[in-house]
Amino acid sequence: MRVFVTGASGFIGTAVVRELLSAGHEVVGLARTDASASAVEADGARALRGDLDDLPSLRRGAEAADGVVHLANKHDWTNPAESNRAERTAVQAFLEVLEGSGRPFVLAAGLALPGLGRASTEHDRSDAHGPDAPRGGAENLALAHAERGVRVVSARFAPTVHGEGDHGFVALLAEHSRRTGAVPVPGEGANRWPAVHRSDAAVLVRLALEGAPAGSVVHAAAEEGVPVREIAAALAQRLHLPVSSVAPEQLARDLPFVGAFLSADVPASSALTRELLGWRPVGPTLLEDVAAGHYDR
Structure with a gap:
């Protein structure tokens, strides 16, 4: 499978790229800088220059791929509204390209669902809807496209990927x-x-890309x-x-x-994720x- 990965040179993205390559996939990684491009290529992937605001590059990457793994986020703690805007517009661009194709789209989402009084599960839905919501409501936006010919998988990462x-x-x-x-x-x-080691998170992303059904929510939480x-x-x-x-x-x-x-x-529990994908954090x-x-x- 040819996979387009955003955030490919980041802490999680680097592990994901290496995991995909080791499983025999071809990887093209989005690279914002020359240094990022060099890091992506050093791991054996191809680099596509661009960033989350470069929607034409995002569309080109998705159009040429058999699947997309979207890990990048601006994470601007001083201006969360800008991070939310960029996330939503990037996801919208991917969904426009992938709609009707049946190709997988694995979206990185947050696992922090406070106020439940219990461990959250994959059945719990985020109440973040609309462009002004955390992460621009991208998870719910993407999951709505599971019925529009996109094999959307929301990969909710633990607050600490260590x-x-x-x-x-x-x-x-x-x-x-x-x-x-x-x-x-x-x-x-x-x-x-919750917490998960980045190597275990990378394995989960690969398993989700390869076989999770459309509309799935998976939890990257080893603890x-x-x-x-x-x-x-x-x-x-x-x-x-x-x-x-x-x-x-x-x-x-x-x-x-x-x-x-x-x-x-x-x-947060990952019991359903482990059952669905056979994920075993080690x-x-x-x-x-x-x-x-x-x-x-």
């Missing part, structure tokens, strides 16, 4: 802790975060919920810092955007990666 080189939420928490001299934890830190206090304690041990209990409101102010997520209780746990020193600097 491993060496991770620069996401846990890395930002570690950076904040080094700067302030303490690892903050919201209240008692009993709230839980259903790691208590935030355990994450903080592990970081504190590595960084030789104390743990400091902070009111959730204060944490949201001290650590914009990320702090609000740190206070959410968002456990990578290190989040706490094992913290203990390995991946967030020391």
Whole structure:
């Protein structure tokens, strides 16, 4: 299969590209810069220059592919409205090309569904609809095209996709802790975060691309919920810092955007995903990666 991958040079995208290539697929990766293009090509894929605002390049990549894996996102924490706009317009461009073709479209989505009072499952639907919603409501927009000849699969990634080189939420928490001299934890830190190693996430993306039915939602969550206090304690041990209990409101102010997520209780099950695709995560746990020193600097 010839697969067009956005975010191909990113932390998750690099692992996905390598997983697809190792399974015998041909990969074309979207590359925003010369450095990104060189990284994509060094892994054995082809590079297509462009970015999420370059809709003609997105359409060209999709038109020439047997399937699309969309992982890129601007992740502009200071201007989420811009990230949401770019995500929705990019997804719309892909859907316009793929409609009626039966080709797969694997879309990266968020797994944080707060307020359920239980672990979320693949049957739970996001309430993000419309261009002003988180991620531009792209997941629901895409899933609606499952009945329009697109084999849409929403791959919901755990808030923490971890491993060496991770620069996401846990890395930002570690950076904040080094700067302030303490690892903050919201209240008692009993709230839980799902987690998955990036190698396991890459395998899941490949399995979803190859065989998930149209309209599927799959959960990239190897661990259903790691208590935030355990994450903080592990970081504190590595960084030789104390743990400091902070009111959730204060944490949201001290650590914009990320702090609000740190206070959410968002456990998630992947039982249905494992049954559907035979996915069996084997990578290190989040706490094992913290203990390995991946967030020391």
